[in-house]
Amino acid sequence: xxxxxxxxxxxxxxxxxxxxxxxxxxxxxxxxxxxxxxxxxxxxxxxxxxxxxxxxxxxxxxxxxxxxxxxxxxxxxxxxxxxxxxxxxxxxxxxxxxxxxxxxxxxxxxxxxxxxxxxxxxxxxxxxxxxxxxxxxxxxxxxxxxxxxxxxxxxxxxxxxxxxxxxxxxxxxxxxxxxxxxxxxxxxxxxxxxxxxxxxxxxxxxxxxxxxxxxxxxxxxxxxxxxxxxxxxxxxxxxxxxxxxxxxxxxxxxxxxxxxxxxxxxxxxxxxxxxxxxxxxxxxxxxxxxxxxxxxxxxxxxxxxxxxxxxxxxxxxxxxxxxxxxxxxxxxxxxxxxxxxxxxxxxxxxxxxxxxxxxxxxxxxxxxxxxxxxxxxxxxxxxxxxxxxxxxxxxxxxx
Numbered sequence: 001x002x003x004x005x006x007x008x009x010x011x012x013x014x015x016x017x018x019x020x021x022x023x024x025x026x027x028x029x030x031x032x033x034x035x036x037x038x039x040x041x042x043x044x045x046x047x048x049x050x051x052x053x054x055x056x057x058x059x060x061x062x063x064x065x066x067x068x069x070x071x072x073x074x075x076x077x078x079x080x081x082x083x084x085x086x087x088x089x090x091x092x093x094x095x096x097x098x099x100x101x102x103x104x105x106x107x108x109x110x111x112x113x114x115x116x117x118x119x120x121x122x123x124x125x126x127x128x129x130x131x132x133x134x135x136x137x138x139x140x141x142x143x144x145x146x147x148x149x150x151x152x153x154x155x156x157x158x159x160x161x162x163x164x165x166x167x168x169x170x171x172x173x174x175x176x177x178x179x180x181x182x183x184x185x186x187x188x189x190x191x192x193x194x195x196x197x198x199x200x201x202x203x204x205x206x207x208x209x210x211x212x213x214x215x216x217x218x219x220x221x222x223x224x225x226x227x228x229x230x231x232x233x234x235x236x237x238x239x240x241x242x243x244x245x246x247x248x249x250x251x252x253x254x255x256x257x258x259x260x261x262x263x264x265x266x267x268x269x270x271x272x273x274x275x276x277x278x279x280x281x282x283x284x285x286x287x288x289x290x291x292x293x294x295x296x297x298x299x300x301x302x303x304x305x306x307x308x309x310x311x312x313x314x315x316x317x318x319x320x321x322x323x324x325x326x327x328x329x330x331x332x333x334x335x336x337x338x339x340x341x342x343x344x345x346x347x348x349x350x351x352x353x354x355x356x357x358x359x360x361x362x363x364x365x366x367x368x369x370x371x372x373x374x375x376x377x378x379x380x381x382x383x384x385x386x387x388x389x390x391x392x393x394x395x396x397x398x399x
Contacts, residue, residue: 174365
C-alpha cells in the first residue's frame with residue numbers, strides 16, 4: 001500500500017486523534033492554532049484543547065493578503081503566488097508552535113486548515129444569471145502537508161457549496177456536535193469580521209438548527225480605523241468609538257440594504273460591507289463631515305443593531321442564552337450595546353463550555369476534520385439547504 005494511504009489508514013483506526021485546527025479570518029489579526037485531542041465522532045465527540053496560540057501577522061503579510069483580498073479585479077499571478085506562499089507560511093508557523101510546545105510532528109495526526117478567504121460570492125451577492133454560489137480560500141494544503149509532514153485537510157467550503165450550501169457559515173456542524181444541550185436553547189454568536197450565529201434548539205431537533213451571517217462584526221470598524229488612524233489595526237477597547245456619538249441618520253442609511261430584509265439563513269462578507277458601502281451611506285445621509293470618532297461610534301452601533309435585530313427576527317418568542325466568541329467579544333462598547341438591545345438575555349462565553357472563545361473557530365475546523373475522517377453523516381433534514389449533510393475537506397498527504 002502507498003505509504004501515505006497506509007498512514008491515513010492507521011490514523012482513521014485510532015481511538016484518540018490529535019488534530020491541529022487553523023483559522024485565519026477576514027480581520028487578518030493572525031493565525032489561530034489549536035492543538036486538540038479527539039475521541040469519538042458525531043454526538044459522542046469529545047475534544048480536549050491541549051494548546052492554543054494566535055500568531056500575529058506582520059504588516060508586510062497583511063499588505064500582501066490585502067492586495068488580493070475582497071477585490072473583483074486582482075493580479076492573477078499574485079493570487080497564484082499567494083496560494084503557495086500562505087500554505088508554506090502557515091506550515092512554518094505550525095512547526096514553530098510545535099517546537100515551542102515540545103511536540104513532535106509525528107505526534108500530530110491531522111491538520112485542519114481553513115485557509116485565507118480572499119473572495120466570497122454567494123448568488124445573493126453576485127446576482128449573475130446562470131452562475132453558482134462560490135467562495136475562494138487560498139493557502140495550499142499540499143504545501144502545508146509536505147512542509148510539516150502531517151496529513152492536511154483543507155478547502156472545506158467547496159464541498160459545502162457542491163452539496164447545495166453557500167459555503168458559509170460552517171460553524172453549525174461543530175457547534176451542534178460540541179455545544180448542544182438538552183433543555184437549553186443556545187445561540188453560539190461569533191463576532192469576527194462578519195458576525196454569525198448558530199441556533200441550537202434545546203429539544204435537540206436537528207431540523208430546527210441553523211446558522212447564519214447577520215452582517216458586519218468588526219470588518220467595517222477595522223477597515224475605517226486602518227484608513228483614518230495610520231498604525232492602528234482596530235479600535236482597541238473601543239477607545240475611539242467611545243469618544244464619539246452615534247449619528248442616527250448615518251445608522252439608518254447603513255441599515256438600508258436588502259441584505260437585512262433577506263430571510264434566514266444567509267451569508268455575506270467584506271465584498272459588500274466595506275469602506276465603499278460606508279461612503280455611499282454617508283453620501284445618502286449627508287454625513288460626510290462627521291468626525292472619525294462619531295463615525296466609529298455609529299459603526300459600532302451598526303454592528304450591534306445588525307446582530308440584535310437578526311436574533312430578534314429569527315427567534316421571535318424563543319428564550320435563549322448567548323455564548324460569545326470572536327474578536328468582537330473584546331469590544332466593550334459593542335457588548336454594552338448588545339446588553340441594552342437584548343435585555344434579559346444572558347451573555348456568556350464558550351469558556352463555560354470547555355472551549356476558550358478565542359480558540360473556538362480553530363477548534364471547530366479541527367472538529368470538521370475529525371468528522372470527515374471518522375464520522376457518519378449527520379442528517380439535518382431534507383429542508384435544510386444551508387446545512388447539507390456532507391463531509392468536508394480535501395486530503396493532502398505528506399508524501
